[in-house]
Amino acid sequence: MTDLSNNPLINPPKLPYDAPPLDIVKTEHFLPAIKAAVAEARAEVEAIKTNPAAPSFDNTIVALENSGKTMSRVGSIFSNLSSSNADDALRAIEEEFEIEMVKFGNDVSLDPVLFARVKAVYDNRTAFNLTPVQNRLLENSYKGFVRGGALLDEAGKQRLREISEKMSELTTKYAQNVVKSTAAYERVIDNEAELAGLPERVKNNYKSAADAKGLTGKWLIKLSPPPVDIATHAENRALREEIYRARLNVAYKGEFDNSAIALDIVRLRFERAKLLGFETHADFVLAERMAKNRKTVEDFLATNKVAYRAAAEAHKREVEDFARKQGFSETFQPWDFAFYERMLQEEKFSLDVEALRPYFELNNVLKGMFAHAEKLFGIKISEQPDGKYPVYHADVKVYEVTDAKTGEMLGPFYTDFYARAGLKRGGAWMSSFRERAGDQVPLITNNCNYEKPGDGSPVLLSFDEVTTMFHEFGHGLHGLLAKGPYGSLNGTNVKWDFVELPSQVQENWARSKAVLDTFAAHHQTGEKLPADMIQKLIEMENFGAGFFGLRQTFLGALDMAYHGVDPSTITSIEEVEDRIVAETQLFPRVAGPMSAAFGHIFAGGYSAGYYSYKWAEVLDADVFAAFEKSGDLYHPDLAAKLRKLYESGDNEDPAILFENLMGRGPDAEALFRRQGITPPPKAGGQGPRPPAP
Numbered sequence: 001m002t003d004l005s006n007n008p009l010i011n012p013p014k015l016p017y018d019a020p021p022l023d024i025v026k027t028e029h030f031l032p033a034i035k036a037a038v039a040e041a042r043a044e045v046e047a048i049k050t051n052p053a054a055p056s057f058d059n060t061i062v063a064l065e066n067s068g069k070t071m072s073r074v075g076s077i078f079s080n081l082s083s084s085n086a087d088d089a090l091r092a093i094e095e096e097f098e099i100e101m102v103k104f105g106n107d108v109s110l111d112p113v114l115f116a117r118v119k120a121v122y123d124n125r126t127a128f129n130l131t132p133v134q135n136r137l138l139e140n141s142y143k144g145f146v147r148g149g150a151l152l153d154e155a156g157k158q159r160l161r162e163i164s165e166k167m168s169e170l171t172t173k174y175a176q177n178v179v180k181s182t183a184a185y186e187r188v189i190d191n192e193a194e195l196a197g198l199p200e201r202v203k204n205n206y207k208s209a210a211d212a213k214g215l216t217g218k219w220l221i222k223l224s225p226p227p228v229d230i231a232t233h234a235e236n237r238a239l240r241e242e243i244y245r246a247r248l249n250v251a252y253k254g255e256f257d258n259s260a261i262a263l264d265i266v267r268l269r270f271e272r273a274k275l276l277g278f279e280t281h282a283d284f285v286l287a288e289r290m291a292k293n294r295k296t297v298e299d300f301l302a303t304n305k306v307a308y309r310a311a312a313e314a315h316k317r318e319v320e321d322f323a324r325k326q327g328f329s330e331t332f333q334p335w336d337f338a339f340y341e342r343m344l345q346e347e348k349f350s351l352d353v354e355a356l357r358p359y360f361e362l363n364n365v366l367k368g369m370f371a372h373a374e375k376l377f378g379i380k381i382s383e384q385p386d387g388k389y390p391v392y393h394a395d396v397k398v399y400e401v402t403d404a405k406t407g408e409m410l411g412p413f414y415t416d417f418y419a420r421a422g423l424k425r426g427g428a429w430m431s432s433f434r435e436r437a438g439d440q441v442p443l444i445t446n447n448c449n450y451e452k453p454g455d456g457s458p459v460l461l462s463f464d465e466v467t468t469m470f471h472e473f474g475h476g477l478h479g480l481l482a483k484g485p486y487g488s489l490n491g492t493n494v495k496w497d498f499v500e501l502p503s504q505v506q507e508n509w510a511r512s513k514a515v516l517d518t519f520a521a522h523h524q525t526g527e528k529l530p531a532d533m534i535q536k537l538i539e540m541e542n543f544g545a546g547f548f549g550l551r552q553t554f555l556g557a558l559d560m561a562y563h564g565v566d567p568s569t570i571t572s573i574e575e576v577e578d579r580i581v582a583e584t585q586l587f588p589r590v591a592g593p594m595s596a597a598f599g600h601i602f603a604g605g606y607s608a609g610y611y612s613y614k615w616a617e618v619l620d621a622d623v624f625a626a627f628e629k630s631g632d633l634y635h636p637d638l639a640a641k642l643r644k645l646y647e648s649g650d651n652e653d654p655a656i657l658f659e660n661l662m663g664r665g666p667d668a669e670a671l672f673r674r675q676g677i678t679p680p681p682k683a684g685g686q687g688p689r690p691p692a693p
Contacts, residue, residue: 009033023390041068055117102168109148110157175603181256183422189219197235208454225419225449231338244335245591252592282564285608290497304553306680311546334587351536357460361523368519411441419449430475437487444479446472467507474506481646490649496609498654500616508624545675554584556611563608622670
């Protein structure tokens with residue numbers, strides 16, 4: 001028997017709020033720990049099954065909710081490290097680790113004795129005098145078993161086990177391929193003239209990257225963090241094209257090809273849905289979303305396509321006409337669009353976007369964002385000294401979030417803002433080491449992929465990166481402000497087309513003068529971002545809104561093209577993508593299909609759910625308009641109701657939470673109004689009009 005006495009995942013040192021000992025956890029600790037934790041969880045479940053007392057809410061539903069805590073702790077630490085700081089050794093055990101948890105989950109969901117107890121409580125629920133929150137936990141528990149295959153016959157259960165294990169293997173492989181393929185690309189530049197047009201900070205970063213690899217006197221371009229400045233600033237058109245193609249060719253063909261894996265995942269999801277009585281994977285997923293069914297989502301995306309296409313086409317024409325006036329005479333390609341769009345934007349608004357960066361130094365932005373959250377929600381955020389909360393990398397910082405009035409500890413908050421090529425997956429996200437459950441405080445994380453200058457100079461953000469930080473902290477606040485007795489109902493454990501509301505609504509404050517005035521200051525002189533620049537920044541908000549809106553519609557439609565059909569009709573990811581591109585994009589596909597690296601839907605939680613971003617954007621536009629209409633962006637009554645929405649998690653239906661905040665249902669045209677987009681005609685005219693989100 002393995003001695004686990006020195007395994008910090010099983011016998012962790014005593015730390016504040018039982019924070020994880022991230023500084024001493026090693027790869028070799030994980031497999032012994034998860035096997036021991038799963039064994040412990042099995043024993044806890046067995047005790048529930050064999051309890052001689054009649055099934056009750058407490059001895060069955062609550063007991064299940066509280067089981068497997070060690071397994072959850074070990075699993076969350078592994079998940080966070082595999083996303084943020086995974087070397088080859090950690091990746092080598094990822095599949096085996098995940099399969100341990102999948103097998104346990106299947107054994108619980110498909111256990112007939114356990115389900116019989118859950119069903120007995122569910123069938124007799126009126127006899128237990130349950131509170132609304134208890135009823136919600138019971139309903140979720142029962143549905144979880146049914147959706148997990150509890151009603152299948154033995155052959156169906158066995159096939160569902162096989163599908164679940166294979167999907168875990170494939171999604172892990174898909175995500176690893178994206179990280180490895182991203183890290184594999186390197187472009188060495190020998191002549192600085194090839195980098196003409198790029199800001200000095202960008203060239204310095206590329207030079208530092210080259211120096212770190214012993215390439216003295218050269219410049220090194222990698223795909224992590226994304227080299228977006230090449231697209232917007234590089235005068236070297238050939239380089240723009242190369243980087244454009246490289247980014248779209250991630251995990252497409254070659255050693256890390258995801259083409260077949262993506263289709264295998266889609267087919268397995270479809271087979272699972274059919275086993276469980278649903279027409280498609282989308283039907284299976286949407287049964288537990290605000291949208292409720294596939295038609296609502298398809299109508300919603302169709303409305304967006306109609307609304308955004310005309311504006312997108314007009315914007316593309318304007319950018320191309322501008323390019324022609326600058327002497328551009330080649331065929332206008334996607335790698336030309338961002339370059340000339342940036343130039344047009346700067347001319348139109350008399351504002352150099354690069355000139356904004358010195359006003360958005362990362363630490364100043366962070367302080368401003370925290371001050372905003374403190375004012376809006378009545379909380380206090382305090383940076384903690386190094387060592388109080390162990391971390392897995394020196395770049396990670398920890399803060400304590402408390403209630404400003406009562407001093408109640410709401411939870412530690414971990415930030416990890418910098419890219420680490422080959423170790424950290426791309427993008428930005430919120431996660432947790434633990435969720436709120438009664439008096440147990442949550443442990444919340446935010447990750448971004450900002451470029452950290454190799455020479456130690458200040459980290460200066462683009463305005464898009466600023467709004468990303470606010471967005472992810474919105475998710476973080478959703479976890480930190482959570483209140484409720486059951487972890488599975490708290491924080492971001494909500495319907496997936498509601499989860500982006502608390503994040504996206506925070507972006508609105510980042511774009512407001514009142515908030516920008518509090519932190520947008522030159523990192524050298526301390527001079528505030530001038531009022532005229534702020535005004536131009538606000539005016540630029542809707543520049544290209546139609547083009548970007550159509551892009552988001554494309555992503556949602558691409559997701560549904562995989563998950564809202566019988567995949568036996570799909571011949572290749574290229575065929576699917578080309579068809580959806582033709583319907584929802586203004587440039588044809590000229591590089592690898594992004595489906596090979598679309599982690600949100602193939603390795604994340606957004607399959608049949610990518611529409612959620614636009615859906616929640618309607619909600620966030622509606623909510624922020626109420627603050628604007630009040631004349632006070634920190635209106636006390638609205639702020640209190642908004643905090644209640646964050647606190648509630650899934651303890652109440654999201655439609656009710658929205659109505660409690662707004663006093664009515666959502667306004668379906670709120671986003672179009674904010675963006676200056678003409679909505680399609682209402683029902684009876686041309687163009688689909690789905691119900692309000």
